[in-house]
Amino acid sequence: MPYRAPVSELRFVLDHVVGFDRVAATDRFAEATPETVEAILTEAGRLSEEVLAPLNRQGDLHPAHLENGVVRTSPGFADGFAAIAEGGWLGMSADPEHGGMGLPIALTMAVNEMIGSACLALQLNPLMTQGQIEALEAHASKEIKALYIPKLISGEWCGTMNLTEPQAGSDVGALRTKAEPNGDGTYAVTGQKIYISWGDNDFSQNICHLVLARLPDAAPGTKGISLFMVPKRIPDADGTPGVANTLSVVSLEHKLGLHGSPTAVMQYDGATGWLVGAPHKGMAAMFTMMNNARLGVGVQGLSVAEAAMQHAIGYAMERRQGRTAGGAGTILDHADVRRMVLDMKIDTFAARAIAMDCAVALDMAKATGDDAWAARGALLTPIAKAFGTDTGIEVAQQGIQVHGGMGFVEETGAAQFLRDVRVTAIYEGTNGIQAMDLVGRKLMDGGAAAYALLDDLAETDHAGLQAAVSDLRSVTEWMVAQDMQDRFAGAVPYLAAFARVLGAAYHLRAAAADPTRGRLAQVAVARMLPEAQAEMAKARSGAAALFALSSDEIAA
Structure with a gap:
């Protein structure tokens, strides 16, 4: 069953469940009128259905791979990313000062849901870039903002986040990557990072790595960590990528799913970097990006839940098997199949509403400065991330069950949903x-x-x-x-x-x-x-x- 973007369902949740009208009523987001929201969701839905959804299977069958030190991406991914960038979807919530649309986070999450349902492996790239934009807006110097953010918004450059090291998984405070002052305002960053989503690609002019590292006088633990911008190619004063930085992709992971998304082991050998934020305050800056990503990953789980649910319902409405009490005579008339399908619908709706309620709270906090809204958004973030991804996994595995034996056969596409979504309960915390x-x-x-x-x-x-x-x-x-x-x-x-x-x-x-x-x-x-x-x-x-x-x- 082809993916169909749930535009009307997204509108219903925004309008009638989570009170998006409160966001649109603020001065900051006054441009988010019903007409604007409808136009945005409709166009993003069309992009997801027609351009991105056909790439999902391509990414699974033809994984990104490393060839002579260069990452080669899956067929069609370059064109798919270009379509996302040309539509302005990368900078939806970014500050207009640097070329963004300045729209509410709730709308960005709604668009991200549809893009993720269409092709999760590709959507992970924009998610990282969006998080980096937010981190730079909040913590970077004026010079770094002016140089990097417009390029990230346009899609000319892509962003990553580099936290994890082989000996330091969730215990970020155990990282060993170091940053030595060069004496000219830059730093030499040395160390290895693992599990770097979209650590490289073959369609961007530059890759901008936000890297956690320790200065020479750093205290142990998380209090001694600083954040650095380390680009793949060092830009000149005009923003043109120049000489290659001393960093490399050591290898790409062979993963259960998300084959179209290159997950890199990155090596930094005295690579030139610029401090983002204050010294030893890197975790605060990185958490801006991580919190953005945590809500975004919850939406990724929701994305797969929606796509897997549509796939399973389409199959259940066509497959005839056994005797039923009535109806159309398909397996959807069996009580147990109906139970599974209704479970999918119930939890997918709930995951969407939780994510959108969280996004609305974050938007209201930004628009009003009210600490109560900020506290609500912070409270809902871990719930949105965990429940959204748990729901994606459960709906995907139930989708295989609805397909019966054919669900275990790769050609039906049911198994890919589960393989792709499984990592979402692991990464970003x-x-x-x-x-x-x-x-x-x-x-x-x-x-x-x-x-x-x-x-x-x-x-x-x-x-x-x-x-x-x-x-x-x-x-x-x-x-x-x-x-x-x-x-x-x-x-x-x-x-x-x-x-x-x-x-x-x-x-x-x-x-x-x-x-x-x-x-x-x-x-x-x-x-x-x-x-x-x-x-x-x-x-x-x-x-x-x-x-x-x-x-x-x-x-x-």
């Missing part, structure tokens, strides 16, 4: 780390942001939802009172419970706005709220039971 962030950093306010969000949910006139909100408030109070080990032990189920309560609330809002959605909302509430209760019970179980067994007993 594993989903376990997202959950730990939620119960740790995001509850450092004593739970104030969580309680405010729960107050909002409790306004929905539904007894079952209100009871679940009350129980989730109690669990939040329990979390706030515990030490970190007990919080972390229940972090994943706590996040899952929060996501399911949010999802039920969004389904009820949708039904209130459109009564034809009432039946789906009934199914959603009947499934999501009991699941939330089970997750809440696990969230309060504490760490003692996890450590009752010794390491030797676990390994036995």
Whole structure:
């Protein structure tokens, strides 16, 4: 089944579920009128359906590869990226001062969803560039902004983020890459970075690497990390890429999926770099890019969920197998297949609503300067990332199940969705780390942001939802009172419970706005709220039971 961009569904969620009208009512985003939103979503949908979706299988069958030190990308990817860049989609939310559109993040996420559904391996490239633009806007000098951001927006140059090293995975503070002052305002960056998405390509004039490294006087741990811009080719004063920098792609990873996206091992040998932000404050600058990417990766999970769901429903509506109670006689009339398909629809809708609610909160924070909106966006970010990617994985694997034996056959395309989406629960901070962030950093306010969000949910006139909100408030109070080990032990189920309560609330809002959605909302509430209760019970179980067994007993 060909991918069809869910333009009307995106509009419905923005207009009737997450209150995008509040964003459009601000002075900063006054240009995001209904007519503008419709035009943007329609055109991005057309691009995704007609230009990008045909590339998805090409990227899987013909992976990016390293040839004599040069990355060769999958057939058609260069033209696909050019179409994304020419449409202005790279700089949708970027500052107009440097050539961006200055549009809300919510619209960027909606467009990214469609592009990701069409071809996730290619969409990862713009996602990295968008995150780098935001980081440079927030932390770079005027000179770096003026030189790099316009080129990134135009698509002439691409951006990456370089955090991970072989000995330092999620423990970024253990990195060893060093930066020595050259005496002229630049630095010599030396070290190796791994898992660098789109670390190189054969269609950009330059690749701009944001690299975490340590200055000679740096303190140990994350407090001693600085951030540097290290371009593949050193630009001259006019911005023309000149001499090659002393960096290279050592190898590309052979991956389970996302074959069209080159994941590089990068080597820096005294490469020339420029400091971004203050010395030893690199993590703060990089977290700007990472937080952008975390929401973006949650949307990637949603992207695959939507595409896999469409694929599975198309198959279920055509495949005839066994006897059914009535209807068209296809497998969609079997109760178990219908259960799987409805589960897909329920969770995909919830993941979309969570992501868009998060984006709206970030937009409102930017437009109003209100700390409450910023806190809401920060709280929703790990939920959007973890639930969005978990949903993508679950919907993709259920899609294989709907296809039956044909789902295990590569030619149907069902398996690629699962292979491609699986990494999204790992990169940009594993989903376990997202959950730990939620119960740790995001509850450092004593739970104030969580309680405010729960107050909002409790306004929905539904007894079952209100009871679940009350129980989730109690669990939040329990979390706030515990030490970190007990919080972390229940972090994943706590996040899952929060996501399911949010999802039920969004389904009820949708039904209130459109009564034809009432039946789906009934199914959603009947499934999501009991699941939330089970997750809440696990969230309060504490760490003692996890450590009752010794390491030797676990390994036995």
